[in-house]
Amino acid sequence: MIDRRRFLHSASTCLAWFGMQSMASATDAAYPSRPVRWIVPYTAGGATDVLSRLICQRLSDRLGQTFIVENKPGAGSNIGTQAVINSPPDGYTLLLTSTANAINASFDPTLPYDFEAGIAPVAGLARIPLVLVVNNELPVRNVADFIAYAKANPGKLSIASSGIGTSLHLSGELFKTMAHIQFVHVPYRGSAPGLADVMAGQIQGMFDNVTSSFELVRSGKLRALGVTTRERSETLPDVPAIADTLVGFETSSFYGVGAPRGTPKDVIDLLNKEINAAFGDPLIKQRFAELGAIPITGSASAFGGMLATETGRWRKVVELSGQKKE
Missing domain, CATH: 3.40.190.10 (Periplasmic binding protein-like II)
Known part of the structure; x- marks a missing residue:
């Protein structure tokens, strides 16, 4: 009887160990192991939507999982942005970042989030005059x-x-x-x-x-x-x-990709690498040119530096114009 009890205890321990190992393997599966949501904080059909769908199709083909464009418009991009900030930092929810994020940091004093603290830069996409x-x-x-x-x-x-x-x-x-x-x-x-x-x-x-x-x-x-x-x-x-004619005048719209702060570096690096590689695709090159979009390439940290520069640039515009959200 004692041996039987010992055997059953040992067996259950082994099964539990193997179960934990299986869960760990599932958790550690290579990214991405399931579909990825790409949040566009604007309505469907515009340039932001077209650019996003082009890149998402490329990522889907390259990484073997579907990258799904999800439009979450409203409140000057704030609804979609906040939804991503509040998502788990696991790489399965991404944000199409834009000029609006750089502007809102100073234009909208009622923002319910801190964009710089909440979003990790992933990669640039395009600048549009x-x-x-x-x-x-x-x-x-x-x-x-x-x-x-x-x-x-x-x-x-x-x-x-x-x-x-x-x-x-x-x-x-x-x-x-x-x-x-x-x-x-x-x-x-x-x-x-x-x-x-x-x-x-x-x-x-x-x-x-x-x-x-x-x-x-x-x-x-x-x-x-x-x-x-x-x-x-x-x-x-x-x-x-x-x-x-008007010396010193310069503005443009820009777009990029962000993820919730805390997203693993290896995930960000993989996405950055694949997005940069996408600009070598002849079809994407052609479509970007047709849209008047100038590709933004470089590392995640370089895109982060650009975000900081653009936020500072638009802060000066907001201050100079005297415009603020009421």
Whole structure:
């Protein structure tokens, strides 16, 4: 009887040990061992969605698990961002980071989270120039004309944006401040309705991402006066930089990838490596070029440095413009 009890005890101990080892093996399985959520804090269909789906398809093919784009729009990207910050730091929930995160750090004093403390940088994706477009009937042909017209017609210009606190809105406010002019800001729920009203002549102009406006410019439905980056955009090579006229003016939209702070370094390094490698894919190169997107390559720490620089840059814009969320 004693031997039998000893045998049963030894057997149960061994089974428990093997069970623990199996659980450990499952836990330590190579990343990713299940689908990964890629949170886009904007509605589907825009540049952020297109860029995300391109990269997610590449990651799915390379890493053998599905990377699922999940749109969580609202509150100027804050809903999606907070959802990722509150997720387990295991690499299975990622965030499409953007200019909005850099802006909100100083523009929105009511933020319920600390972006810098809550998100670990993974990799850059793209930088997209903005362009100042106007209605074809507006009697201006370039940035100098626009500034002169605004000064000669105070209060007669209305400029659209995709919403208060966006890079489009604050680029306009920076332009207004640096050029010493006045115009009425009209916020919309996205670029499309704003651009439609500019084409219809209800609004005179708009700062917009090159991605969503270049076809309208090429087809002659809108007139482009200048791009917001120091260099001309390859998508609109005939359009000069605003800085050629308004020295020192520079803004753009950028996008990247972040993960909850505390995500293992080896997971971040793997994702960074694969995302950087994706830019060598001819299809992705072509689609980025078609969207007017300039790839951002480099290490996770380099992207972290860029985030810090952009946050500081937009803080200065917010302070200079005097704009804050109320």
